[in-house]
Amino acid sequence: MQLSQARSFQCLLALIVLFCSTISIAGEIIKSPNDSREYRSITLKNGLQALLISDPQADKAAASLDVGVGSNANPDERLGLAHFLEHMLFLGTKKYPEAGEYQAFIQSHGGNHNAFTANHTTNYYFDIDSSHLAPALDRFSQFFIAPLFEEQYTDRERHAVHSEYSSKIRDDGRRAYAVTKQVMNPDHPGNRFAVGSLETLSNEPAGALREDMIAFYNTHYSANLMKLVVLGKEPLAELEQWVTRYFSAIPDRALPPFEVKVPAYRASDLPMEVLIEPVKDIRQLSMTFPLPPSKASWPNKPAQLIAGVIGYEGDGSLLAYLKEQGWATGLGAYSDSSSAVETLLTTSISLTKEGLQHRDDVVAAFFSFMRAFQTTGLAQSLFDEEQTLAANDFRFLAKQEPIHYVSQLSQQMRDYPERHWIDAPYRLETLDQTQISQLLSAITPANMVLKVQAKGLETNQTEPHFKAPFAKQKISADRIATWQAADTQTALYVRHNNPFVPSDLNIAEIGSQKVPTELENTPHVESWYLPDTTFKLPKADLYFTLLSPFSRTGAKASVAMDLYVDMLNEQLNPVLYDAAIAGLSANIYAHSRGITVRVSGYNDKVGVLIDTIAAAMRHPTLPAKRFNVVKQSYLDGLQNAAKDKPFQQLFRVGYETLLNNPALAELNTAAQDITLKDIQEVPDALFATPFVRLFAHGNLTAEQTEQIARKIAETLQLENTASTPLEIAVKRLDTQALTKTVPVEHNDTALALYLQGSSTGIAERAQTALLAEILSAPFYSELRTEQQLGYIVFASPMSLRDLPGLSFVVQSPTASAELIETRINAFLDRQSAALRALTPDDLERFKNSLISRLTTEDKNRKERTNRFWQLLDKANIDFADRDKLVAAIKQLDNAQLIKALESLQQRRLTLRTMQPPE
Known part of the structure; x- marks a missing residue:
């Protein structure tokens, strides 16, 4: 492609040594009308395609490189090799030979980095303070x-991969x-083990694994298969210079x-039934159907539309019917159209105990x-509604975190034409009834993979890597015939149009304030209001919370609150489902101080939804049949919490200890005895003497906010x-170290050390935050990378109600709790000198x-809402808190940090796992 005179001149100025080696296509990529960033696509001489994003307001820059190969390419004799290569790639290059140099550079400049290996792709990404993008790109490229791929790290990283695999052996999703x-x-290459283990990544004879990895790298890593996205504050021309300089080689x-x-x-294996024995007490049924390929039809998304109809949860839906029968608690449907060979459509259903007994009836339903769906097809009015909602979402697209945005786009570059790299997920062009009918006609009992995951199923095989018992069998002709002849249920029908589709998308003339102000005219409700049209969205966030003494009266009250909210x-x-798919989400949740409601999205019908929720809170419908299902689900959740990952269980016990x-x-005992009458009494207890706080942020007027607050007070009486x-008092630790041992059923051992601050003052909070910043990288590097204690290793700040603290966590497949504690203490002992x-x-x-x-500047409305809500949730509301903390950090010196670390170590809580007795 011939470059314009201006571009050629610019290229000559920027690249005296290098060729002018890019092909630029400007102004052809469709972006959201709400997006002020500039985009440019370039292709380097080596074939690498890059998308450049200039955002002058960015305080975080980011980049992602997507390689078009993943675990599907693993050699049969080297399962996990693609994942192992992902690990090794970070450990030194010819230009930057020190193994941890890249990680240290990113972390010390306010950044984060990571990578993942999927079946089809491997994605590498980072973010960093926007002033340091160029040197980060140099290291990244x-x-x-x-890459050095030094042999000295081979054994270390194969153990790291094995630790990652080991930590997930008892994860039911993985199994x-x-x-x-x-x-x-x-x-199919996807039928093989992908993570890798010491066995599949054997290094015998010495050096063999490195040789195989380098061969894999040379066979599959090539510039012409790579997609790069770079986001920075610099002009596009400067970003182009950097990408050309650093990635052309x-x-x-x-x-x-x-x-x-x-x-x-x-086809000869279908219809197939697979029975799987889980670790946790879960009951899951899924149906997967191989359908004709629809990848080329991405602008019309036929499979996605079908999945949306199946997954609907309102009136007439499959889930509503199954809940009415007492057979299910949840349902999801999704499609995978990424293959050129086929489309896979899956419906997953969470069953009750009764539903498990009636699983053939669930399949029949x-x-x-589907018979009703195949008869009526997808109405044009429903397609038009979906098209409108998708167009609205793209028109008012909010900024994401740069690190997530670049990773997402680098993957989308592989799946869609250049012009549609950004808008493809939101594009819905025409209703193709012929193709939808073609896909629907393949959703039959004879073309199904039926999976059931539950305790007590009859199994006859064991998966070799995750040790999951399972059975695979053909489905009998009698069962197929029964499903094909299943009665038509009049309660099942394709959904009606959505009443929550917004009609008013105007931006109010309210301007923007920097901090919330308290409104006066809202009796019984402390109301805070922040008008904000900064993001140019007809959207708002609204929180309201009821803090009640009832919530702190013991385990029975906690269980009653949880079940009350579950039934709500x-x-x-x-x-809520209708509202959510129309862009207005709601979240109602119980916590240790009461109940909170958050509504977020298009502001047009915020008041209507809030009013509906408040009315249900004050006068809930609590049928006994629903209570029995919800209670059983809650009991299952409590039992399964005792089978979480070891380090997660330690944190749970830590919060129990520190927050009382x-x-x-105790919860399990209380839940066993709870009755429907206990739940019926919750509203009166909850609304007796609560403290009520509301926060409205976004495209709402003060008058609308006051009206909502007054209506809440009226409806909740x-x-x-x-x-x-x-308020909740945090348990203050004394100088006598506290240790708790937690019985955990898991192959791994975990230990968490919590060091507690002595006060909530700004100075101590600043010291603890800076210590976390300094210690987190070396802790990870020493205990995970060098000492190979385990895959899950981290140090992080742990603040409880503004009381600062530090936590140090290791979960290991090989080390004892005693050894982990010794290594953590040894690390801390070295830090005063460091x-x-x-x-x-x-x-x-x-x-x-x-x-x-x-x-970091708020990237979107939700980030800003959450930041101010966290401040409002404190007893002492101080909107200048962040500025004060920054000022205190600037004043710190080495001596203060040494003294702060010594002080923190005087108040210790050690949590450790042990295997329960046989």
């Missing part, structure tokens, strides 16, 4: 130019996925894309619903409200990194 792979078409091996050319399931959500689910929350065993909010050795420049860099994290 070297992974794909000249079910592993079984799914086992029963797939044996000629990636070798172009002219490799063909890795493609899967066989279906996931052989599904096919009864069940009652409101059809309404009921213990899991608030008369005797408290003048001050309920802090003393920090140069002024080092300390300033850590300060700037932390301040960058604290003062």
